[in-house]
Amino acid sequence: MYIQEVAKRLNTTARTIRFYEEKGLLSPSKQANQYRTFTDEEVVRISTILALREFGVGIKEIKQLLDDQKQDRIHDYLNLQRAVLFEKWLEMKDMIHTLDQLLEGNNDPLISIKDLIALSKHLRKLKHLRQSWQDKWDFDAQASDYDQSLKMSGYRFNVHQDYETALEKVVDTMPLETGQTCLDIGIGTGNLGAKFLAKGVHIIGVDQSDNMLQACKQKHAEIEVRKGHFLALPMVDQQVDGIVSSYALHHITDEQKLLALAEMDRVLRPNGAICIVDLMFQDDAHRGEVMQYLKESGNAEAIHAIEDEFYANGATLVNWLQEHDYHVKTHIFNPILSMVYAFK
Known part of the structure; x- marks a missing residue:
């Protein structure tokens, strides 16, 4: 031809x-x-x-x-490209929302320079926040033996204490039915999301680690995996009926956590539910008590583990959710592990 x-x-x-x-x-x-x-x-x-x-x-x-010449390579690249496009799309949405704030109710052609500068700073901050997260823990390298590393024993500080109990509690708590869609953020190898498959729930797993997504897909072919992260979820508005996340939120800063909650709220359908089980303290006072106890016990291993990550302030999460019209319930598994369940 x-x-x-x-x-x-x-x-x-x-x-x-x-x-x-x-x-x-x-x-x-x-x-x-x-x-x-x-x-x-x-x-x-x-x-x-x-x-x-x-x-x-x-x-x-x-x-x-x-x-x-490998079809999965094209799939992987398109998955990455989708994540990039969603980040650009969210950046555009942020810009439009900021402009709406500037123009809303302002009939004066001489817009305040002060307001213009303030909103432009807010926009730059939001853009930086979405792009600022770095994987300092190298989850790609952890993917191959991640499941084995969860079976911890003999350590003075076991971050995975009550792990299976917590995951089962999430499954029992979330009101998901056959045919509904659930997003698992930071899905890792799929240990939480896979528990919903028996209920006939469609699971979309999001993770920033390519190797974790590959490991998840190898274990659970039914799960749809997408490249992405808490701060720029690769999906359109109001796309899922439920959102779950386990042992992932503590890898982003406190400021980023609030943006992550806003992202969850964006993709959740009306009457949907969010369930997060993660390493967290009840509030600042509780964190101080735990850290003081560990210091007096000489448990440097535990102190290092906590300071290396960003354990949440549970009260901050609850307050944000309540301020955005969610009903919130919490459950404490142990001093560093809790569940936050929110629904409208």
Whole structure:
């Protein structure tokens, strides 16, 4: 098939096809008259390139994906691309919301410079907050033996004490039914989300670690996995009936936790529910009591573990949820592990 025929068939131009050839994405045969001819396989390759370009994938990345010749690589890259697009979309939403705040009820053409500067600072802060999280714990490296590492014994400070009890409590608490959709944020290898599969619930697992998502998919093929994180959930507004999260929220700062709650509220359908089980203190006073006890006990291991992460202030989470019209119930498993259940 000649280049003009291919271009017409794929609704593109000969110039575009030649461009991809120049970039090393195509190697068509050439006749004695230098006319390019394309096999059916090459036509499929061109259509794949065109599709990936529509999703914003760069030329360099497309070449790597096609040379790899593994379909899961394309899936993984598109999963990443979706996460990136959602982050950009949320940034645009933040900008529009900020402009609405500036213009709402303001009929004066001379908008206050003070207000303009204040809102622009707020917008920059919000953008920084969404992009500021760093994985200093290297969860990609932990994925292969993560489940084994949960079986801790003989340690003076066991962060996974009551782990299975807590997960079962989440499942028993969440009012999810067959056919409904539940989002598991920081799904890891799928230990919590998988417990809902027997109920016929569709589980979407979000995690920033590619290796964790792969491990989850290998264990539980029924779970839909998406690249993403607490601060930019890769889904549209009001998409899920329930949200769960276990042992993940303590990896983001207190300020980021409030943005994470706002993100959960954004994607949750009306009358939905949120259930978070995580390492947290009841309030600042409780944190002080626990830390003082550990210090007096000489338990440096526990103090280091707590200070290395961001155990939540449970009262702060509860207050935010109540201020946003949620009814909230809590359950304490042990001094550092609690569950927060919120519904409207």
